[in-house]
Structures are given as C-alpha cells and as structure tokens.
Amino acid sequence: MTAPRVFLVDDHQMFRAGVRAELGEAVEVVGEAADVESAVQGLRATDPEVVLLDVHLPGGGGRAVLETIKPERPDLVFLALSVSDAAEDVIAVIRAGARGYVTKTISSDDLAAAITRVRDGDAVFSPRLAGFVLDAFAGDPPTEAADPQLEQLSPREREVMRLIARGYTYKEIARRLSLSVKTVETHVSAVLRKLQLSSRHELTRWATDRRLI
Amino acid sequence: MASRLRLDERSFRLPAGLTRSADDRVLAGVGGGIGHHLGVDPTVVRLALVVLSFANGLGLALYLAGWAMLPADRAGDAPGTVEDRPPSAERAVGLGLLTLGTLLLFGQAGLLLPAGVVWAVALSAIGFGLVWTRTDEESRTRGLLLRVVGGGLLLVVGLGLLFASGGVLSTIGGLGLAVLATGVGVTLLLGPWIARLWRDLTVERRERIRSEERSEIAAHLHDSVLQTLALIQRAEAPGRARTLARRQERELRAWLFDERPPDNAGVAATIGTALERVVTDVEDVHDVEVDLVVVGECPMEPRLDALVAAVREAAHNAARHAGVAEVSVYVEVEPHKVTAYVRDRGKGFVLDTVESGRVGVRESIIGRMARHGGRAEVHTGPSEGTEVVLEVGRNPTREGVT
Numbered sequence: 001m002t003a004p005r006v007f008l009v010d011d012h013q014m015f016r017a018g019v020r021a022e023l024g025e026a027v028e029v030v031g032e033a034a035d036v037e038s039a040v041q042g043l044r045a046t047d048p049e050v051v052l053l054d055v056h057l058p059g060g061g062g063r064a065v066l067e068t069i070k071p072e073r074p075d076l077v078f079l080a081l082s083v084s085d086a087a088e089d090v091i092a093v094i095r096a097g098a099r100g101y102v103t104k105t106i107s108s109d110d111l112a113a114a115i116t117r118v119r120d121g122d123a124v125f126s127p128r129l130a131g132f133v134l135d136a137f138a139g140d141p142p143t144e145a146a147d148p149q150l151e152q153l154s155p156r157e158r159e160v161m162r163l164i165a166r167g168y169t170y171k172e173i174a175r176r177l178s179l180s181v182k183t184v185e186t187h188v189s190a191v192l193r194k195l196q197l198s199s200r201h202e203l204t205r206w207a208t209d210r211r212l213i
Numbered sequence: 214m215a216s217r218l219r220l221d222e223r224s225f226r227l228p229a230g231l232t233r234s235a236d237d238r239v240l241a242g243v244g245g246g247i248g249h250h251l252g253v254d255p256t257v258v259r260l261a262l263v264v265l266s267f268a269n270g271l272g273l274a275l276y277l278a279g280w281a282m283l284p285a286d287r288a289g290d291a292p293g294t295v296e297d298r299p300p301s302a303e304r305a306v307g308l309g310l311l312t313l314g315t316l317l318l319f320g321q322a323g324l325l326l327p328a329g330v331v332w333a334v335a336l337s338a339i340g341f342g343l344v345w346t347r348t349d350e351e352s353r354t355r356g357l358l359l360r361v362v363g364g365g366l367l368l369v370v371g372l373g374l375l376f377a378s379g380g381v382l383s384t385i386g387g388l389g390l391a392v393l394a395t396g397v398g399v400t401l402l403l404g405p406w407i408a409r410l411w412r413d414l415t416v417e418r419r420e421r422i423r424s425e426e427r428s429e430i431a432a433h434l435h436d437s438v439l440q441t442l443a444l445i446q447r448a449e450a451p452g453r454a455r456t457l458a459r460r461q462e463r464e465l466r467a468w469l470f471d472e473r474p475p476d477n478a479g480v481a482a483t484i485g486t487a488l489e490r491v492v493t494d495v496e497d498v499h500d501v502e503v504d505l506v507v508v509g510e511c512p513m514e515p516r517l518d519a520l521v522a523a524v525r526e527a528a529h530n531a532a533r534h535a536g537v538a539e540v541s542v543y544v545e546v547e548p549h550k551v552t553a554y555v556r557d558r559g560k561g562f563v564l565d566t567v568e569s570g571r572v573g574v575r576e577s578i579i580g581r582m583a584r585h586g587g588r589a590e591v592h593t594g595p596s597e598g599t600e601v602v603l604e605v606g607r608n609p610t611r612e613g614v615t
Contacts, residue, residue, distance in 0.1 A: 012440050012444075014440075014444060015440065015443075015444060018444060018447060022447070056435060083435070083439050083440055083442075083443045083462075103443075104440075104443040104447070105443055105446045105447065105459075105502075127504055127506045127541060127543065128504075128506055130506070131506035131507065131508050131543070134508045134545070135508045135509065138508065138509060162543070162545070165506045165508065165543045165545075166506075166541055166543040166554045166556055166600075167504060167539075167541025167543065167556050167558075168556075
C-alpha cells in the first residue's frame with residue numbers, strides 16, 4: 001500500500017514540523033498551510049488524498065476550509081485535528097464533512113493509522129467523538145422525525161459507539177460483538193453519515209445548547 | 214489588619230448583629246432588623262415606632278437614626294437605594310408618613326410651616342413613592358399602569374397644592390412657578406426611570422466588556438499556551454513534564470470552555486466535574502494518560518459519590534498495575550442509572566489469585582458499590598487488559614441537568 005498523500009493545515013509551524021517529522025515515511029506530505037486562505041489555494045494547487053485539518057484556524061476555522069473545498073473536490077477526505085476538544089468545535093467540523101476527529105495528543109502511530117483509515121474511506125472516531133455523538137443522539141426517539149432512519153442510532157450503532165467511547169479499537173469491538181471489522185466500519189460510517197445528514201430536532205437543540213448554531 | 218480596623222469601628226458604633234433587614238422590610242428594613250435581632254415580630258416594632266413618633270417624634274428620630282447607622286444585613290447590599298427593593302404600596306405610604314413626620318417634627322422644633330405645605334409635601338411623597346418603585350419584572354402588568362397613574366396623579370395634586378398654598382414660594386412670579394412645578398414634577402416622575410435605565414445600561418455594558426475580554430483571552434490562550442502544552446505532550450519530554458502539561462491543558466481548557474455550575478467550597482457540583490478531578494488526581498500520581506469521556510451530566514448525590522470513589526480506585530489500580538500509559542474512563546448518565554467503565558489494555562490479572570489478598574478491588578470497588586445498591590464487575594485475565602464496570606441507580610425524583 002502506498003503512503004497517503006497528506007496536506008497539513010495548522011497555524012502552528014512547530015506543530016506542522018512535529019507531525020512531518022514524526023510521521024516520517026508513513027505519509028507523503030505534499031503541502032502545508034497556516035490559515036484558511038493559503039489552505040484553499042494550496043489545496044487547489046496540489047493533489048493530496050487526506051487533509052489534516054486544524055479545527056481552529058485564523059480566517060474562519062477548519063470549517064471554512066471544508067465548506068469551500070468540499071464542493072470542488074468531493075473526493076478529498078478531511079481528518080479534523082484539534083487541541084481543544086470542546087464539543088461544539090468538533091461536531092461543527094464533522095457536520096461540515098470531516099471523516100473523523102482526533103486530538104493533537106494522539107500518538108504518531110495512531111495518527112498514521114487514522115490517516116490511512118480515512119484515506120481508505122472509513123470514519124475515524126476517537127473515544128471523545130463517540131461520547132459527543134452519544135450525547136447528541138441521547139434521549140427518547142423523536143416523535144415527529146422527518147426520517148426516523150436518519151434521526152436516531154440503531155441499537156447496534158449505539159453499542160459500537162459505546163465501545164469506542166470505552167476505548168476499544170475496531171478490531172476489539174469486532175471480536176467482542178462477533179462481527180467482522182468491516183461490519184464495524186460500516187456501522188461507524190453509518191453513524192457519521194447520520195450525524196452529517198440528520199436534521200433531528202434533538203440534535204439541533206443539543207447544538208444550540210452548546211452554541212453551535 | 215484592614216478587617217480588624219473595620220471590626221473596631223463597628224463594635225464602637227453598634228451592637229453586634231443588629232442590621233437592617235434586607236428581606237423583611239417596609240421601608241429601609243430598620244423595623245425588620247430590630248425585630249429579628251430581639252426575636253420580636255417586626256410588626257410590633259413597627260407599631261411601636263409609629264406610636265413613639267407621636268411622642269415628640271421620638272420614633273421617627275429613632276427610625277432615621279437606624280436607617281443612617283445600621284448596616285444592611287448583606288455584604289455588598291449596603292446602603293440600598295430605594296429602587297433596589299421590591300415594589301410595594303406600603304413603602305410609598307411609609308415614605309409619605311416619614312415625610313409627614315419629619316415636617317411635623319420641624320413644626321415642633323419651631324420651624325413653622327403652613328399646614329397646606331405639610332400635607333402637600335406628604336401627598337407628593339406618597340405619589341413619588343408609588344412611581345418610584347422597581348418595574349423591571351412587572352412592566353407588563355396592569356398594576357404598573359395603576360400605580361404610575363395613581364402615583365403621578367397624587368404627585369401632581371400634591372405639587373399643585375403646594376404651589377397653590379403659596380407660602381414660601383409666593384415670591385416667585387406666576388410663570389416661574391408654573392415652570393418650576395412642571396420641572397419638579399417631570400424630574401420626580403421620570404428621574405428614577407432615567408436613573409434606572411442608565412444603571413441597567415452601565416451594568417449591561419460592563420457585562421459585555423467582561424465577556425468580550427474573556428473570549429479574547431480564551432482565543433489567545435488557545436492559540437498559544439494550549440498548543441504548547443499539546444506539543445510538550447507529543448514530544449519525548451520526561452514523564453513529569455508530560456504529566457504537568459496534560460494537567461495544565463485540562464485545567465486551562467476547563468476554565469476557558471466549560472460552563473458548568475461552579476463548585477461549592479471544594480465539592481464538585483456535577484458528576485462531570487467530580488470525575489474530572491479524579492482523572493486529574495490519577496494522572497498526577499501516576500505517569501499515565503486517562504482518557505475521560507462523559508455522556509450526559511447530572512448533579513452529584515450520595516450514591517454517585519460512591520461511584521466516583523470506585524472509579525477513582527479502579528483508575529488508580531489500572532495506572533499502578535496494568536503497566537500501560539493509557540487508561541480509558543467512560544461514564545454514561547441515564548435518567549435512572551449511571552454506568553462507568555474503567556479500562557486498560559495492560560497485563561490483566563487472574564481475579565481468583567488476588568481476591569483474598571488485595572483490599573482494593575474487593576472492598577473499595579465491589580463492596581462499596583454493593584453497599585450503595587449498585588453493582589461492580591471486573592472483567593480481566595492475563596494479558597487481556599482489565600475492564601471494571603460500575604453501575605448505580607439514580608434518585609429518580611431528582612431531575613438531571615443533562
């Protein structure tokens with residue numbers, strides 16, 4: 001398998017240098033940017049597979065980059081990276097189309113694995129993100145939902161989210177639930193899709209509570 | 214030193230504990246304060262003051278002295294301005310009576326004023342008192358309209374009588390008199406509103422400046438210190454430095470972004486803050502990273518204390534014995550129960566071999582949970598890692614914050 005081509009967007013030069021050095025051979029860094037504008041230009045000029053995107057960026061945040069580039073390059077996958085794991089920041093970027101979220105304190109090996117996984121089309125859930133998702137989809141099933149399939153998690157998906165929040169890897173979850181890893185990945189991707197498409201009234205309220213909308 | 218001085222000044226002036234009551238008051242809380250201090254019904258005190266007022270105005274003098282000298286019973290609530298108090302017709306009447314009494318007292322002191330002036334001023338005072346009450350919370354009620362119109366009418370009649378009676382003011386010409394009357398009336402009617410509006414505006418502006426400053430600081434710290442702390446944790450820093458960086462990052466982030474109810478005297482208000490403390494403690498003592506995820510939120514209650522204590526013990530155990538750098542803690546708050554999972558990928562152990570020897574698992578975790586009507590399970594095995602599952606019911610009558 002070839003090393004994923006990665007574009008780094010982070011306003012801290014030290015951090016970009018650190019990630020570049022640590023990931024070393026595992027990825028091929030094709031470009032870097034420190035703010036929204038240069039990120040948009042850089043992404044138009046290069047051909048990365050994965051964008052490592054800082055949630056907080058001068059000039060509109062990671063969300064602005066996503067909203068600009070995503071329509072032009074739907075194939076491009078984004079992995080959100082942040083030092084602040086405040087719920088509203090994370091969910092906003094995920095809702096805007098990022099395929100996963102990891103904190104900056106993640107180990108190099110885990111980061112490399114996460115990059116490869118989003119490149120291959122899977123979603124990357126950190127325990128914290130799983131916690132936010134469970135929080136957002138908590139409560140009773142909606143009474144007048146537009147699309148019940150979309151507006152709530154299935155029991156299995158909920159179970160998978162719980163296990164991720166408890167610190168289990170996909171492989172461990174698969175073993176525990178007697179599923180294939182592929183099935184676990186399917187569940188996780190379904191949850192991500194629901195999160196991005198859901199118009200659920202509960203989710204809106206949850207977001208409003210956290211000053212998201 | 215400063216507090217000592219203040220104490221001395223106070224004890225020189227007043228009996229300790231005698232204050233103006235903030236809650237139980239008609240006018241300034243003097244009657245309420247004295248009543249509470251003596252253990253007598255405040256109404257009795259008030260009646261006594263009124264009766265004494267007829268004895269050469271003694272009661273009135275006492276009241277005014279009390280108003281001037283007694284401190285308000287809440288720090289920061291000191292010399293309360295009239296508009297800070299709840300509205301009441303009693304206060305308006307009280308103000309009128311007080312004015313009347315004062316004028317009568319002047320009369321007794323030999324400063325004779327025409328009877329017309331005395332009554333007119335007292336009437337104006339009542340009207341003024343009626344208008345001059347707090348209106349924020351009742352601005353949409355009919356009572357307000359009634360009060361303002363009634364009060365305004367009384368005020369106008371009072372002022373009219375005052376000027377009609379001539380007296381001291383007869384030297385000013387007719388036009389001057391009319392202008393003066395209008396000016397005084399408008400000032401008395403609108404003055405308090407303008408003052409209140411101004412005060413609200415000032416408060417609001419202060420609040421806005423404060424929150425703007427805060428978000429500016431938050432943005433700055435986020436872009437600087439938090440990033441540095443994250444970098445230190447990534448770098449091959451010595452364990453101690455990493456632990457410190459982790460802890461400070463957590464504290465800083467909590468301060469910047471959290472809006473949980475503040476803790477009360479060192480006691481965590483919610484299960485979220487209680488667990489955060491546990492995690493910080495464990496990270497402090499051992500060089501491990503504890504990944505805490507909490508779904509839902511609720512106020513603390515005794516049974517949850519037991520759960521948090523068991524989580525603490527389980528996390529300590531994991532950090533001490535598992536031999537790994539990472540421990541996961543996941544807690545889910547549901548309407549009727551709270552479930553916690555403490556997990557590590559460490560070496561695990563055979564439960565039977567340690568059960569008799571170690572107090573930690575059996576007593577601090579399983580026993581504690583059983584005593585509080587909960588349950589605890591330990592899933593482990595050699596080189597399988599360990600997961601401790603804790604569950605306890607919530608008091609369903611208490612509503613969660615979510």
